[in-house]
Amino acid sequence: MIAVDVGGTETKAALVTGTGCDVRAVRQRRRATIRDAEGVVDQVTSLVEELRAGGDVEAVGLVVPGVVDEDAGIGVYSANLGWQDYPFVKEVEARTGLKTAFGHDVRAGGLAELRIGNARGLQNATIMPIGTGIAAALVLDGRIYRGDGSVGEIGHVDVGHGDPCGCGQTGCVEARASSAAIARRYAERTGNPVNGAADVARLVRAGDPDAVTVWQEAVDALARGILLVAALLGPEAVVLGGGLALAGPLLVDPLRDRLDGLITFQRRPELRLAALGDEAGCLGAALLAIDMLEER
Secondary structure (H helix, E strand, O other): OEEEEEOOOEEEEEEEEEEOOEEEEEEEEEEEOOOOHHHHHHHHHHHHHHHHOOOOOOOEEEEEOOEEEOOOOEEEEOOOOOOEEEOHHHHHHHHHOOOEEEEEHHHHHHHHHHHHOOOOOOOOEEEEEEOOOEOOEEEEOOEEEOOOOOOOOHHHOEOOOOOEOOOOOEOEOHHHHOHHHHHHHHHHHHOOOOOOHHHHHHHHHOOOHHHHHHHHHHHHHHHHHHHHHHHHHOOOEEEEEOHHHHHOHHHHHHHHHHHHHHOOOOOOOEEEEOOOHHHHHHHHHHHHHHHHHHHO
16 A cells, blocks of 8 residues: 555655554655645655555555545545645546545544554544644544544634634634644744744753743643543543654643643543554555455
8 A cells, every 4th residue: 555644744655565453664755745735636646656666556545634524535624734625536546546545634543543553452542643733533432433524623622722723713722732833832922933842842841931831831722622522522541642742751741730630520531642653644544545445
């Protein structure tokens, strides 16, 4: 399979081999994401052609952010990348000649964590990568729940801080706790641009008071989002992934403390770090392709 994970900032692609229970990337490529649907298809086509050279490829697995209609192969809406009702599967299959499995980037990453990562064995869990945006894969009764394709948008829950979000609402978790928001808010607060949330994390460790404030506000927003999930779904665990999770204890320790301060009657979910890092989306896309082939 060739798996392509279109992210808000970066697109990752890999030639993947394996089964529905165990997959691994053989060759990998990365590109800056093009911010329109037709440009994304051009990029996906180029990556597929590059990775399939000299190999026997059976299918493509493609996952994208936003709201998706997986059955129809349509990207319904992306706040960060700006498309609406775009027929990704039709276009990619026409350009590559390969059957294409299609899904949501976060749910695909959640599928990979559930089958081969740190959500293995869990019946009810929330897998939450934190990157350019924030969404969640919901594991209910041991399966990824996809609903009508618009579920899991925890990043766009109003947690009361009042800041505007790119989606048009105010108070969203994502507007304070995404990696992009942390970097942006630090730069706005200080006038000093940073390359990303990792730079802010380094400044937090160094004791920079502005970085500490931005980080604490991000942790508070994230904890309030998790509290809502705990109240509605009662997951056994919340598995944190994406770039921000690379901060490790710097994120998890204060998040655990803030969650403890907020929880009253709700089931207290265990906080875990994802096992697959930024490979999860690609591996999940490959699993979708394998499942598609096995169902034929």
